[in-house]
Amino acid sequence: xxxxxxxxxxxxxxxxxxxxxxxxxxxxxxxxxxxxxxxxxxxxxxxxxxxxxxxxxxxxxxxxxxxxxxxxxxxxxxxxxxxxxxxxxxxxxxxxxxxxxxxxxxxxxxxxxxxxxxxxxxxxxxxxxxxxxxxxxxxxxxxxxxxxxxxxxxxxxxxxxxxxxxxxxxxxxxxxxxxxxxxxxxxxxxxxxxxxxxxxxxxxxxxxxxxxxxxxxxxxxxxxxxxxxxxxxxxxxxxxxxxxxxxxxxxxxxxxxxxxxxxxxxxxxxxxxxxxxxxxxxxxxxxxxxxxxxxxxxxxxxxxxxxxxxxxxxxxxxxxxxxxxxxxxxxxxxxxxxxxxxxxxxxxxxxxxxxxxxxxxxxxxxxxxxxxxxxxxxxxxxxxxxxxxxxxxxxxxxxxx
Amino acid sequence: xxxxxxxxxxxxxxxxxxxxxxxxxxxxxxxxxxxxxxxxxxxxxxxxxxxxxxxxxxxxxxxxxxxxxxxxxxxxxxxxxxxxxxxxxxxxxxxxxxxxxxxxxxxxxxxxxxxxxxxxxxxxxxxxxxxxxxxxxxxxxxxxxxxxxxxxxxxxxxxxxxxxxxxxxxxxxxxxxxxxxxxxxxxxxxxxxxxxxxxxxxxxxxxxxxxxxxxxxxxxxxxxxxxxxxxxxxx
Numbered sequence: 001x002x003x004x005x006x007x008x009x010x011x012x013x014x015x016x017x018x019x020x021x022x023x024x025x026x027x028x029x030x031x032x033x034x035x036x037x038x039x040x041x042x043x044x045x046x047x048x049x050x051x052x053x054x055x056x057x058x059x060x061x062x063x064x065x066x067x068x069x070x071x072x073x074x075x076x077x078x079x080x081x082x083x084x085x086x087x088x089x090x091x092x093x094x095x096x097x098x099x100x101x102x103x104x105x106x107x108x109x110x111x112x113x114x115x116x117x118x119x120x121x122x123x124x125x126x127x128x129x130x131x132x133x134x135x136x137x138x139x140x141x142x143x144x145x146x147x148x149x150x151x152x153x154x155x156x157x158x159x160x161x162x163x164x165x166x167x168x169x170x171x172x173x174x175x176x177x178x179x180x181x182x183x184x185x186x187x188x189x190x191x192x193x194x195x196x197x198x199x200x201x202x203x204x205x206x207x208x209x210x211x212x213x214x215x216x217x218x219x220x221x222x223x224x225x226x227x228x229x230x231x232x233x234x235x236x237x238x239x240x241x242x243x244x245x246x247x248x249x250x251x252x253x254x255x256x257x258x259x260x261x262x263x264x265x266x267x268x269x270x271x272x273x274x275x276x277x278x279x280x281x282x283x284x285x286x287x288x289x290x291x292x293x294x295x296x297x298x299x300x301x302x303x304x305x306x307x308x309x310x311x312x313x314x315x316x317x318x319x320x321x322x323x324x325x326x327x328x329x330x331x332x333x334x335x336x337x338x339x340x341x342x343x344x345x346x347x348x349x350x351x352x353x354x355x356x357x358x359x360x361x362x363x364x365x366x367x368x369x370x371x372x373x374x375x376x377x378x379x380x381x382x383x384x385x386x387x388x389x390x391x392x393x394x395x396x397x398x399x400x401x
Numbered sequence: 402x403x404x405x406x407x408x409x410x411x412x413x414x415x416x417x418x419x420x421x422x423x424x425x426x427x428x429x430x431x432x433x434x435x436x437x438x439x440x441x442x443x444x445x446x447x448x449x450x451x452x453x454x455x456x457x458x459x460x461x462x463x464x465x466x467x468x469x470x471x472x473x474x475x476x477x478x479x480x481x482x483x484x485x486x487x488x489x490x491x492x493x494x495x496x497x498x499x500x501x502x503x504x505x506x507x508x509x510x511x512x513x514x515x516x517x518x519x520x521x522x523x524x525x526x527x528x529x530x531x532x533x534x535x536x537x538x539x540x541x542x543x544x545x546x547x548x549x550x551x552x553x554x555x556x557x558x559x560x561x562x563x564x565x566x567x568x569x570x571x572x573x574x575x576x577x578x579x580x581x582x583x584x585x586x587x588x589x590x591x592x593x594x595x596x597x598x599x600x601x602x603x604x605x606x607x608x609x610x611x612x613x614x615x616x617x618x619x620x621x622x623x624x625x626x627x628x629x630x631x632x633x634x635x636x
Contacts, residue, residue, distance in 0.1 A: 006499040010492075017487040212483035216544065219449040220500035221473040227500060398451040399413075399443075 002222060007230035008237075011204075015238050021200045025242065028192045032246055035185050036254040046097050058177070062259060064107040065175040069261075072170040073114060078132035081108035081115070086128050095124055110173065117272055118144065138169055141272060148273050149358060151333040156360045159367055164275035171269065176262025179280035180270045182254040183352045186287045189250055190350030191323055193243050193291065194298050198319035201235045201302045203312035205393055210312075215398050224394040232303060232386050239299035240292055247288050267356070274356045276369070286355050286371055294346030297378040300385035307392040323347050340370070349374050402428050402462060402551055404448075404582050409457030411443050411606075418443040420606035421457065430578035432597030433586040436629050440606040441586045442480055445554050448584065449477045461552055461582075473502060476550030478541050480557045480586075486530035490521050490540050493529060494547065501548040508547075515543040518573070520566075534561040542570060546577070553583045559592060571596055590625060594618040602628060 015021060040058055044051040052060070071077055084104040088095045095101050105112070112127075118141045121127040145164055149157045208214040217223040263281030267274055270283070278286070298319075305315035326347040331339045340359045348354055349371065360367040404426040411419040419440045435441045446452035448459055450466045459466035461474055484493060491512060498508035516522045519539035529537065538561040545553060555574065559567045567589075575596040577583055587593060593600055594614065602610035602625065609628060614621055 002502050003499040003504075006505065007496075010496045010499065014485065017485070208483075211485075212479075212481060213485065215446075215449075215451055215477070215479040215482055216497060217500060218451045219472060219475060219477040220497065221469050221475075221502045221548075222500050223472070225469070397453055398446055 001229075002226060004226055004230055004233075007222070007227055008233050011227075011230045011234035012238065015200060015204070015234060018200065018203075024196050024199050028196050029246060029249065032185070032189050032192060032250050033253050035188050036181065036250055037257060039181065040257065046094055051097070058258070060106070061109060062175060062177055065110045065173075065177070066259075066261070067107060068110060068173050069175055070172060072172045073111060073134075073137075074170040075132065075134040077111055077173075078115065078134055078137065081105075081111040082128075082130070082132040084108050085112060085124070088124060088128075090125055090128070110175070114171075114173075114269065114272065134170060145273055145275055151336070152358060152360070156358070156367070159360060160275045160358060163277065167266070167268070167275065167277055171266050173269065174262050174265035174280075175259065176265035176269065176280040178255045178258030178260065179262050179265065179284055181258055182251055183270060183280075183283055183287065185250060185254070186291065187351035189246060190291055190294065191327075191347055193239075193246060193295055194323055194347055195320065196242060197239045197295060197298050198302050198316050198323075200238065201299055202306050202315035202319070204231055204235050204303050205307040205389070206310050206312045206315065209310050209396070214396065218396065218398065225390075228390050228393050232300070232389070235303045236296050236299045236382070239295040243291050243295035247291055251284065251288075271352065271356050275358075276356060278355075283352070283355060287350060287352075290350050290355070290371060290374060293375050293378040294350050297382045297385070298346050300382040300389070304385040304389040304392070307389040307396075310396070343370060344374055344377060346378070402582055404552055404584075405458075405460045406448070407458045407460075409444070409447055409459060410455045411440075411447060411452065412455045417606050419447065419454070422606075422608055423457075424601070424608065424611065426582050426584065426599070428578070428580065428582055429598035430574060430583045430585055430596050431599040431601060432593035433584060433601045433603060434588075434590070434593060434625060435586075435603035439603040441603055442556055443606075444603070445477075445556050445584065445586060448552075449475060449554055473548065474551040476545040476548060476553040476581075478545040478555045478558050480560075482541055484529045484537060484540070486528065488529055489526050490516065490529060490532070490536075491525040493540060494544055497544045498547045503548065511547055512543075515546055518546075519543045535563060535566060538562055539566070542573075551581050553577060553581050555583065555585045557587055558585065559587065559589065567592075590622045591618050594621055604628060 040055045043053045044057060085108070087100045087104045088098055089100060115137060116127070118137060119130070121130065142164065146157070146161070149160050152160070208217055217227055263279060265280040267276055267278040267280065267283055270280070302315055302319055305318055306312060309315055322345070326342070326345050329342070331342045333339055342348065343354060343357055343359065355371045357370040359370045361373045406422060406424040408421045408423050409419060410417065410421050422444065433441050433444075443452065447454045448466065450472060461471055464471045488496065494512040494515060495508055498512060503511060513522070516525045519542055521536060521539055521543070524532070524536065529540070532540065538558070542558055545555065558574065559570055562570060571592055574583055574585060578596065578598065585592070585597065594617065598613065600610065600612065600614040600621070601608055
């Protein structure tokens with residue numbers, strides 16, 4: 001490992017010396033922060049009149065939701081919510097404009113949304129006619145959970161139903177808007193970071209050929225093995241650093257805007273069909289870990305393409321194509337293996353639905369969920385890609401020109 | 402110190418660039434002449450381990466060209482080499498010194514010495530993108546000498562240098578030849594006559610002349626023209 005760290009510093013510097021890298025990083029930083037803050041921009045209009053700004057609405061709703069903190073969604077709370085919602089007059093087009101909604105019902109809107117998402121009230125009158133029933137609500141939820149597991153094997157279904165039975169019920173409400181908003185932004189952040197990695201690392205090997213520095217590098221004693229290690233190390237650490245930086249800034253911005261509280265809120269308030277025993281804080285930590293692991297494997301893949309194709313455009317195109325494909329392609333659930341593999345792709349995995357995926361992999365008598373499987377799979381593939389890239393780099397022949 | 406080239410060949414689809422060439426080189430300057438496309442650069446690349454021969458072998462004191470130990474003893478100045486525009490001249494040398502396995506302190510000392518040798522000590526902290534063609538060429542010569550190579554392969558080293566610099570580097574190469582094997586490719590016949598202990602002339606992938614040149618520059622030029630005929634018109 002002679003001069004590895006010295007070479008690493010030079011390789012890292014070469015990456016940072018690219019102007020395009022700084023421009024892309026700045027754009028992605030701005031976009032990711034705007035994505036988190038954008039729900040607060042603008043105003044709500046009713047019949048051309050400004051009702052309130054989105055920021056004011058968030059402040060008001062978060063205060064109401066915080067007042068419900070720690071309360072279980074049980075018969076008592078459901079009855080309170082129903083009583084409040086029954087005060088809204090039915091003869092109004094937009095009930096959110098009514099004084100009754102603003103005064104009585106809005107403080108319970110978080111509970112209403114939870115019940116509505118499970119029961120699917122077609123309109124306010126249906127809700128008002130509904131007889132609040134805690135058992136019926138949780139039974140309806142369980143029925144829905146069972147339906148959502150139909151594409152899985154019987155054993156997998158039993159596993160999830162067992163997990164679901166272990167969840168403490170009734171669910172205890174906690175305000176966690178910051179965590180839920182951030183969770184929904186991770187998918188976009190992941191795509192942006194994978195694109196940044198593709199742009200900034202696609203030339204890490206191929207640029208040496210186009211710049212014609214390869215002759216000097218490959219004829220030097222450490223140019224084939226040690227330099228390769230230094231480049232891989234620099235590329236992966238660059239990807240990890242960017243991912244960590246953008247992740248941290250996005251989380252800090254999101255929690256500053258929406259509130260730091262809600263770490264222990266059950267995941268079922270964001271995805272009521274999920275049977276996973278996770279809280280909001282754990283969701284963000286898992287997403288962050290997945291983002292870092294996915295960034296590392298993406299960096300290794302981009303660098304493999306750079307070494308193998310000898311073209312930064314080629315490496316960039318393949319990566320951009322893969323990212324676009326994951327955005328538009330949809331594999332039907334009956335093709336189980338293809339579906340599971342597709343969901344394991346970094347751009348699909350770094351998302352709330354990726355973490356909450358119900359696909360299971362048998363593991364020594366138990367099961368690994370998709371996100372638990374993703375972390376070691378990404379590590380193994382990062383190593384495999386790096387080994388394949390080394391072969392391509394060390395065997396490169398300088399000819400022509 | 403012995404470089405043994407044994408029936409080395411390089412064949413591309415339907416063209417033989419180097420055809421079963423065998424040579425044994427010892428300490429001293431070996432001048433390689435040949436028209437464009439004669440196979441000089443291909444031969445040099447194979448001697449530097451960056452182009453795999455189709456057949457044959459290259460060893461330096463018994464060490465194979467593909468090994469790290471071989472490259473440790475090698476200094477190479479390609480004909481048309483690249484650089485990092487954002488690096489300073491000093492950074493470039495320190496980077497290549499690290500690639501050649503020099504420890505940090507030794508690399509610093511050697512870089513300073515070589516910067517002075519190629520008269521770049523006052524421009525060492527300027528970015529390479531601000532250098533003229535001649536300055537870049539001098540920097541290229543400096544990097545080739547970083548590891549005190551036993552085998553120095555120089556492909557057109559004096560191209561882009563002004564006449565004063567060219568003569569200076571010619572003398573430097575002659576000096577290096579006293580302790581290393583120097584293989585020098587050039588179109589400038591006078592350089593060969595002045596410093597080469599052995600002259601090699603390549604034509605169509607084969608060495609058509611190998612030996613000591615006892616006569617003068619004009620005679621070598623005439624011999625060269627006679628060998629290549631009209632081909633040299635394009636060289």
